[in-house]
Amino acid sequence: MSSYVPALDTWLLQRELPQGVNGFITRDGDNTTYIVIDKDLSETGKLNTLTHEFVHLIRNDLDSDENVEDIEYRARVIRGIPCHSI
Numbered sequence: 001m002s003s004y005v006p007a008l009d010t011w012l013l014q015r016e017l018p019q020g021v022n023g024f025i026t027r028d029g030d031n032t033t034y035i036v037i038d039k040d041l042s043e044t045g046k047l048n049t050l051t052h053e054f055v056h057l058i059r060n061d062l063d064s065d066e067n068v069e070d071i072e073y074r075a076r077v078i079r080g081i082p083c084h085s086i
């Protein structure tokens with residue numbers, strides 16, 4: 001399944017991912033952004049993963065110079081805050 005979200009200028013893709021990888025966000029050479037989530041997750045798992053990847057998108061983490069551990073820590077902390085508070 002693939003769908004384009006114009007408001008976010010981002011493609012959402014569901015694919016089979018390696019065990020332990022729920023999803024990720026990436027950008028290709030054409031500057032197109034993709035959020036990829038594991039197609040086999042539960043609906044709740046998919047929603048949680050999308051929320052996590054949206055945090056990366058909103059915070060522009062793909063362009064961050066911070067190390068991955070700090071970026072992931074912030075994304076997990078922010079996810080605990082209701083979306084309207086971000």
Ligand SMILES: [Zn+2]
Nearest residue numbers: 052056072075
């Ligand atoms: Zn992450």
